[in-house]
Amino acid sequence: MSSKDNLKAAFTGESMANRTYLAFAKKADDEGYSQIAKLFRAAAAAETVHALNHLQRMGGIGTTMDNLKEAINGETYEFESMYPKFIEEAKTEGDNRAQWSFEVANKVERIHAGLFEKALSEIGKNEEVDYYVCSVCGHTHEGKPESNCPVCGAPASKFEKID
Amino acid sequence: MSSKDNLKAAFTGESMANRTYLAFAKKADDEGYSQIAKLFRAAAAAETVHALNHLQRMGGIGTTMDNLKEAINGETYEFESMYPKFIEEAKTEGDNRAQWSFEVANKVERIHAGLFEKALSEIGKNEEVDYYVCSVCGHTHEGKPESNCPVCGAPASKFEKID
Ligand SMILES: [Fe+2]
Ligand SMILES: [Fe+2]
Ligand SMILES: [Fe+2]
Ligand SMILES: [Fe+2]
Ligand SMILES: [Fe+2]
Ligand SMILES: [Fe+2]
Known part of the structure; x- marks a missing residue:
């Protein structure tokens, strides 16, 4: 494989590791292991740096x-x-x-x-508009939703404003 | 392919989309397109929901x-x-x-x-310890670094504390 392919493979691995550690951090918090949750979040942040370095070097940002x-x-x-x-x-x-x-x-x-x-x-x-994302299904809404999520039916309180 | 394999493939795609949109958001901010940057961040947040939904359903969290x-x-x-x-x-x-x-x-x-x-x-x-991550290379350090990053040489100011 060429370095270009390797950058892509490494970007994929780092992207998955980041998301996995994010999930593992939530699980650790749920289980009361707050220090381990913090370590997973730290490693996730590091994998973000790696993923973005690889993406930039493979010419993935136009x-x-x-x-x-x-x-x-x-x-x-x-x-x-x-x-x-x-x-x-x-x-x-x-x-x-x-x-x-x-x-x-x-x-x-x-x-x-x-x-x-x-x-x-x-x-x-x-x-200029604010976006709100449904934390259950990811539905992405322009402006503050007034009623249930049209995609998954979750209540409007499940939406989070994106800054 | 089985749904288990499909969940894995979808998790991979969603993970990469999230990281890519994060990079695209930074680029849009650099180019002065703050509204488009916000849209990329919103879509990235939605892809996080999708990735974590798929990961959970493929039994990826123990x-x-x-x-x-x-x-x-x-x-x-x-x-x-x-x-x-x-x-x-x-x-x-x-x-x-x-x-x-x-x-x-x-x-x-x-x-x-x-x-x-x-x-x-x-x-x-x-x-109990705080972690600091080098924003240049991802080096993950226990406690506040007092000197340059031992992995990439970046100054201590490049480290970010993880909460
Ligand atoms: Fe790692
Ligand atoms: Fe990494
Ligand atoms: Fe929803
Ligand atoms: Fe999407
Ligand atoms: Fe998605
Ligand atoms: Fe570093």
Whole structure:
């Protein structure tokens, strides 16, 4: 493999390690191991540095215009191809928990693609708006939600404002 | 593929999307597109929800004792096998920037493995300590660093305390 491929593989590994340690930190806090939770958060922060170093060196960060286009492509792949296939396979297997996880993500990726497309079409004159994210399903909402999450049904109190 | 494999693939995709959007948000801020930066951060937060949902459903979160063992295995694979191979290939290619990124990560993963091993051996009676992470190379330090980063040479001011 070339260093370019290796940077991609290392970026993947570091990205997964970061997310895994974040989950492990929450679990450690739940179990009362606050010091170990802190260590997992510290390691997660370090894996963020590694992931971003690798991403930068593999040329993975373009101009914001390019980055929006890449985001739209990625989201579109997920909601047109990846998640629909995964949802069908989960139905065939009768794996309801996996099916739910794929279905809500699928709906949210379509919304992300729309938000990125709007941002791209208005670039340089983007309207100021706050985003709120559903902590249950990831639904991404322009402005403060007044009612239940339209994707997963969670109450409006489950949304978190993004700064 | 089974839903278990699909959950893993989706976890990988969501983890990478989150990290990528984080980098895109920084870039948008650098370019003065603060509203688009906010949108990237919102989508990144949504991909966090998706990644953690998938991880939980694939049975990827154990007890803290299990999680520490898995973390040690992952770190050990990286510093014993993955990064040494990538470093050699970067040297062969003369890709100095990739080599640096692999070398600092390699040193830090060894340190992470040691910290996790210590945490595991002292589980339930872990000493209270703050961790500081080097924002240049990810070096993870017990207590406030008084001098330059031993991994990358960055000044002590580049360390960030983890809460
Ligand atoms: Fe790392
Ligand atoms: Fe998305
Ligand atoms: Fe939701
Ligand atoms: Fe997602
Ligand atoms: Fe690590
Ligand atoms: Fe450093």
